[in-house]
Amino acid sequence: MTTSLCDDRFISISENLKKIRDDISEAAIKSGRKPEDVKLMAVTKTVDVKYINYAITQCGIDLIGENKVQEFLSKKDDLKLEGIEKHLIGHLQTNKVKKIVPFVDMIQSVDSFKLAKAISDEASKLGKTINVLLEINIGDEESKTGFDKAAFTESLYEISELPSIKVKGLMTIPPVCDTPSEAEKYFSVMSDFYNEIKEGNYPNFDFNILSMGMSGDYKEAIIHGSNLVRIGSSIFGARIYK
Ligand SMILES: *Cc1c(COP(=O)(O)O)cnc(C)c1O
Numbered sequence: 001m002t003t004s005l006c007d008d009r010f011i012s013i014s015e016n017l018k019k020i021r022d023d024i025s026e027a028a029i030k031s032g033r034k035p036e037d038v039k040l041m042a043v044t045k046t047v048d049v050k051y052i053n054y055a056i057t058q059c060g061i062d063l064i065g066e067n068k069v070q071e072f073l074s075k076k077d078d079l080k081l082e083g084i085e086k087h088l089i090g091h092l093q094t095n096k097v098k099k100i101v102p103f104v105d106m107i108q109s110v111d112s113f114k115l116a117k118a119i120s121d122e123a124s125k126l127g128k129t130i131n132v133l134l135e136i137n138i139g140d141e142e143s144k145t146g147f148d149k150a151a152f153t154e155s156l157y158e159i160s161e162l163p164s165i166k167v168k169g170l171m172t173i174p175p176v177c178d179t180p181s182e183a184e185k186y187f188s189v190m191s192d193f194y195n196e197i198k199e200g201n202y203p204n205f206d207f208n209i210l211s212m213g214m215s216g217d218y219k220e221a222i223i224h225g226s227n228l229v230r231i232g233s234s235i236f237g238a239r240i241y242k
Helices: 005-031 049-060 069-077 096-105 113-126 149-160 182-199 218-223
Strands: 039-043 063-066 085-088 105-108 130-136 167-171 207-209 228-231
Touching: 005 039, 005 049, 005 218, 049 069, 069 085, 069 096, 069 218, 096 113, 105 113, 105 167, 113 130, 113 149, 113 167, 130 149, 149 167, 167 182, 182 207, 182 218, 207 228, 218 228
Parallel strands: 039 063, 039 228, 063 085, 085 105, 105 130, 130 167, 167 207
Antiparallel strands: none
């Protein structure tokens, strides 16, 4: 029997997911939690809709993340999204807020007061509340988006008074590290920071999501308290940018 290349890709997606779920369970237990306490997001940027639909309908994926507004909007009508949670995880320009707000359940990449306000204003117009995460540039890297910790502290009160967003937690992408264990110090700092803010009493904050960990470092992120891992290439294979 011959299998086509594309069949092989379907098989590898389901095998990859099995391994990732085992790893997640193990790391969750190691960190004193239950496997179901850590949520798995399939990151679908550059991935063809047929593979995304396979992961959704055949492999139990119920949370997807896309980076780009335009890419998500062009794919969404072909995706089997009923009952599926959709998050925007890439940098968002304020002029695109209007386009994406009606279609996603959460925006994980809020990195300025200006953007938070634009989202809140748009949500107000639609008569709803939008869930967001605040993205922290934990390595203080020039090249990265995300609040640096000082700017974050300054904006905290302003953000907490925006009427139509609900801040559910924090997201981060640590600096590129040579080894996953090097990333651990960033995850640990992030985790402390998350807990500190969670303790605070901010009007529209309802902290229960710490989104950190990607293909190369999700086990370490979970050990340090992540409860949402965003995984792309380890599920779908290496990305091909057109
Ligand atoms: C692409 C991306 C991911 C997934 O990266 P992988 O290394 O392929 O798992 C996670 N989070 C964000 C914000 C991304 O842009």
